[in-house]
Amino acid sequence: MKRISPMFRALVKQKVAKYLFEDDVVMNWSVLKKCILILVLGCAVHLSWLAWDIFVLFSPEYWQFVNVDIVRSQLFLNSLFFFILLFLIYPCYKYQNNRKVESFLPYLAVGIFVFSLCRDAYIVGVVSPVAMIAYVCLVTVGLVLFHRKLVYSMLIPASIFLSICGYLCFIGQLPYSPLFNIQNKFFYNGFWLLSMFYFIVPILAVCMMLFEILLSQWRHREKLIQHLSQIDPLTSLFNRRSINQCLDKLNDAQKNDYAVVLLDLDYFKRINDFYGHHKGDETLIKVSDVLNQQLRESDIVGRFGGEEFILILKNSSLEKAQQVAERCRSAIQQLKILSDEGEIIHVTASFGIAISKPELRPQQLLSQADKALYYAKASGRNLVKCYTIALESNLHAKQVKAI
Template identity: 60%
Template sequence: MATFVVSLCRDGYLVGVLSPATMVTYVSLLTVGLVLFERRIVYSALIPATLYLVSCGYLSLFGQLTYAPLFLLTDFPYKNGFWVLSMLFFIVPILLTCLVLFEILLSQWRYREALIAHLSQVDPLTNTFNRRSINQCLEQLNHKQASSYAVILVDLDHFKQINDEHGHHKGDEALVQVCHVLAGHIREQDVLGRFGGEEFILVLKQATAHQAKQVAERCRQAITQIELYDEHNQPIHFTASFGIALSHHNTPYEKLLSQADQALYQAKAYGRNQVVLYQPLEPAAS
């Protein structure tokens, strides 16, 4: 970027700082630079170049600097003032208009890119991380050698019954409220996501088995106290089951999810509305 700016200043002076060639190069560097680099980098390079070009044009206008010395080899019938003012008259409005329009276009484009990136990472209903983002998070944790964490799978009990008896809009409302409850019982460093359907996942960083069970138990009790009412203002009660798994010695996250799922299955088998910590089977004594 700096090389191009230096070339712009040097060549712009030689052929005329307000010549079409210089202005085309200036606008091209500005537009291409804003697309490829951050605004801070582009403007920190182009502002000094702009001041240089303006200074050259000002000094040329008053005859203190030769305008376009490269063309002194030929005889020009006009003086510096004519060239500077005529070029200034036509180029400045065009340059300012192009800059404003391009800034508007660039801002809209970057906003849409950020929005698309956000939508690809979150669940649209609960506005929490989706399964893809959760897998990326677990993969990153797996690469950290000293990182230990707990995974908690949460599944709402008999959720299909809510949809069937009260409609999907009540089911969606239940999911949103459960999400709020879970978010209120984890730390800022932890991660909450919707794993699919009525299933959520909590990733507790630097958590022991005791801490994970405490968090899960608080969430379980809070879910039972959610106030959800049907169209007749009758309360809709529901519960959730929890399965916990802990990472050990860089356990692959796929295996960790499988262990949490097994613990969740046991919680369902024990009568639901339970918290179960995965316990590896001890090898049978010979």
């Protein structure tokens, strides 16, 4: 027999984890698919009861602690409920997309399951640990999985039934826990305690497993939402919001100088107009890939909006930032993008650089980089310009001259 390789085992484990915790979120299931889950849980509970019934009937030494006739009736009823719940799985699976069936079948499936558990709760005692733990766990799981209308339509009658049974037991009209022979030394009965423990364990185990899956999926969803709120969906780069947060953190730390580089693709509108928006999107994706390849792992690259990108170069001087920008500019210029007709689409970008200073706030730094970018555009495009006092003077002079 061939051994399964560790790599294959790890791959299977990864696929199962992805299915359970990422792709197939239980809370997103249809109501009938959730019913199937509850029905399987019900079948498992009744199987555990059947195992206990059979064990007791074949163990005469424990008959002194139980009502044997009720154990025999329990064997029949647990078998009946097991097959009914098992049978209901089929219509829940077959009619998942049938709205008419979805309007009544969940009430039938969950109702029978709850009714069977209520009867078992009375048999072992309405205030026994089994009844209380099953009540709390199933209500909690139910409220997570189903609409409140369905849960409370089952919860209210079940609560009334258990309350009436408890009251009638209290006044002596009904025997409390008829399954067991309860005498004065009830809690000293080791068999009763072990039976309670046996009934509790499968319910707790299954409910805890469901809670763990639901909690893991909720945490994964929260991380995914947080990730999506920080990432540009087209280029998978940081978006403007994330970049602003990074700048605020760097400004608060202010341990080392960092450079901000703004770059804008030249004549990008022409690419969209002449070659189509799908080619414009392809250009943005390839430019983002180029920028990622040219930067260090500690640096940050983001899409600042439209065809504008931003680089945050940590622990960088103005000279080093200029070298990085020139390298990026050259790599973008060498990009080979073909139109649908096979024509080469030429892509270039203009860069503006500003270096951090203790007295500058992030928005002021961005403003300086934007002025340098504007100067690069005004000077002929496909250029790298650094913000300096002289550049500020030149810009002011050009603006005055334009007026």
